[in-house]
Amino acid sequence: MAAINMNEIEKQIAKLALSDFAQFSQVAISDGKALATAIEQDLLTAAAARAGDEMTEVDFEEEKKDLLAEAEMEKLKQEGLAQVRIDEFTAGVINIVAKAALAAVG
């Protein structure tokens, strides 16, 4: 049985980490910006409607609760997607190590 090439494994894992997590963080930042814009827009619309008496105080308070709930949902979604990336990264690492081990076994 030949020796396992640890340098090659390290290189491939580093490459995998860079591609997986860099892409994930870019999407998360973009989602965060979109959420902030949407919430700001809805809050301004609600405030203007309340000021113009097109919306009751109760409805305005409900809207604020909805926007807070949405922010919580975005957090949960991002946590879930991060878990997916971690699982995929782990599977990728196992795949790299398996290939190297199988190559060494012959």
Add this chain to the structure above:
Amino acid sequence: MDFAKRSQQKPIVRLALLLITLLNACSTISVYDQFAYANATSLKVDTLNLISAATESYDSHAKEVADLTVRLEKAYEYDRGRALNEKSVHLWEILLVTKPDDPNSGVLPRFIAQWKTEGRLSATTVALKKSTVSRDFDKIIELESGKTKS
């Protein structure tokens, strides 16, 4: 198959078994589920249609509210039954379940109560509600579609 070949294959088989076990043990979240995805996209359309009707009287839409509520609960129960699916379940709960310790939870029950109490809602309130609920469903849908396809 001669003895030399057999003895060479043993470590490979052991390694393969070990790797399969490791892969299963390392999962922290469920894989993509087509039925859950279809449920969420279909319910998004139906829920937004019902919210649009809230400028009209609640009483004339009470049956539609009841029907949709049952369908939403079925989708929630389906996701609750899936292993490693806590994040999706929590997302459904914010939308569907009013929790005493979280005044922002239960977005849809709060909306239905608001509609029932006020009889009918203003066009602005309805437009804003549609906007937030649409994005709420998108979060459930995006998480499901972002899961690993097995």
